[in-house]
Amino acid sequence: MRRDCSKYECEQKHSESRIPIWKILLKTYHGGNVLILPEKIRKELDVLLSSGVQPRNVYAVDKSPAVIAIFTRTLSALERSGIHRRGALASVACPAWAKEGVQLEAAHFDLCGNVQGYRHGSVRQELESIARCGIIDNARIAVTVEKGRESSELIEQFDRIGLLTAALKNGLRGRRSTVKVLDSRTYQNGPSPMLWVAFQIKGGIVCRSKSTAK
Numbered sequence: 288m289r290r291d292c293s294k295y296e297c298e299q300k301h302s303e304s305r306i307p308i309w310k311i312l313l314k315t316y317h318g319g320n321v322l323i324l325p326e327k328i329r330k331e332l333d334v335l336l337s338s339g340v341q342p343r344n345v346y347a348v349d350k351s352p353a354v355i356a357i358f359t360r361t362l363s364a365l366e367r368s369g370i371h372r373r374g375a376l377a378s379v380a381c382p383a384w385a386k387e388g389v390q391l392e393a394a395h396f397d398l399c400g401n402v403q404g405y406r407h408g409s410v411r412q413e414l415e416s417i418a419r420c421g422i423i424d425n426a427r428i429a430v431t432v433e434k435g436r437e438s439s440e441l442i443e444q445f446d447r448i449g450l451l452t453a454a455l456k457n458g459l460r461g462r463r464s465t466v467k468v469l470d471s472r473t474y475q476n477g478p479s480p481m482l483w484v485a486f487q488i489k490g491g492i493v494c495r496s497k498s499t500a501k
């Protein structure tokens with residue numbers, strides 16, 4: 288992904304992605320745990336904190352430990368001791384947190400990939416693994432992907448939202464969960480056309496949340 292964005296791109300991402308996504312995800316918020324892929328900046332974290340989410344309820348993950356280390360430098364001492372952080376794939380961090388008893392109430396998987404690939408670390412495999420571990424069994428989640436970046440024109444014949452929904456349903460297989468699309472939006476992030484989709488996942492087996500787990 289682009290490391291430096293122009294003022295235009297940053298503002299575009301803020302007004303067309305972070306702000307509307309978290310407005311939807313936190314509409315029914317009851318003080319539970321939320322997850323972000325913050326990259327090395329704290330803009331998304333600030334949206335959460337200004338919406339009333341407490342640092343101890345924030346889970347931050349990036350597949351690069353170096354990125355999490357840089358993100359950590361942006362945190363105050365209080366935030367540092369509260370916010371749970373892991374440098375790992377989301378599909379690795381989420382099952383580990385789920386094993387500790389963590390349940391998420393909301394999450395934004397800003398995965399910056401396309402929906403075409405189906406290999407280790409790809410968007411659809413990540414979503415399947417995350418859904419399988421149970422951590423989003425009763426959560427509002429959003430998924431952001433790069434739209435139109437697929438190498439095959441065939442993908443245009445498929446419904447991207449349908450492919451994301453199918454990945455979540457595959458992961459939830461065997462449990463009595465439903466996946467409902469709440470909203471979606473396409474926007475331009477510099478040269479990249481992006482798509483985000485917000486989902487409500489309901490009805491899985493509810494585990495008690497351990498919000499203090501690190």
Ligand SMILES: C[S@@+](CC[C@H](N)C(=O)[O-])C[C@H]1O[C@@H](n2cnc3c(N)ncnc32)[C@H](O)[C@@H]1O
Nearest residue numbers: 324325326331349350375376377397398399413
């Ligand atoms: C688009 S940036 C996140 C930007 C941030 N959400 C914001 O609003 O400013 C995506 C980040 O996710 C990380 N990433 C991509 N796929 C991932 C995965 N499967 N697991 C964990 N991190 C991932 C990348 O390393 C990158 O730093």
